[in-house]
Amino acid sequence: MADTQHLKDLVTQVRRDIVRQVHAVSSGHPGGSLGCTEFLVTLYNEVMDHDPSFNMDGINEDLFFLSNGHISPVFYSVLARAGYFPVSELSTFRKLNTRLQGHPTTHEGLPGVRIASGSLGQGMSVAIGAAQVKKLNGDDKTVFTLHGDGELQEGQIWEAAMYASANKVDNLISTIDVNGQQIDGSTEQVLALGDLRNKFEAFGWDVITVQKGNDVDAIITGMKEAMNLTRKGKPVCILLHTEMGNGIDFMMGSHAWHGIAPNDEQLAEALRQNPETLGDY
16 A cells, blocks of 8 residues: 555645646646546556556556546656656657657657547547457456546447447446536536436446545545456446646636646746645656
């Protein structure tokens, strides 16, 4: 078990990384990145069995696929601080000839990135393929995915969900970031999602709800519960209720921060609210 306070310190540092990355190039997606910080920090530092030396095949290790690739700032920060590549490389985010593109890509050869993502709706399909390969190879590790709730408006998600249950892909845990916001407004206004628990259960999934999706301890509890449901004939869905922009008061709860960068004054305030804990890049 990792020390919970260390995880919380890492969360604060990753928040600093996120806002500094997007501010430096005046572009990027801070809102969803901040909302998923606790989840990805916990996943990579408490839950998954993974190897930062990185082999694309990922044999005998847990795999993670980021489907909503626009939250690359948090993904890059967590990967770097987990040892996949130098933390100093975060300073190259979205710059020319960088490996840290605005949306993760594989042709850049960035350790930790197994698929290009950004075109929403595709990550679950890829993860299902990887999970089935593990089953065929006798590899008992788990495949994890993360999706935005707005992403569930993509039809491919539901085709994949139907396939996963029909084929008993029970080594898959897909987490939905339920923050109720997307680029054009609230999910309720853009295209209401209805009862997600009932939907996934109707598609043959086991479902876990984590109401405090920005609380490290609650995430650990929920992930343990999800892991205990794997290998029982059904894929597992976690409904993770988060706050967009979490940890920075003027960004929280608004779709406006989906894809804009803070100015100099806003950056200073964001950093004031999240004091340096483990060292800036």
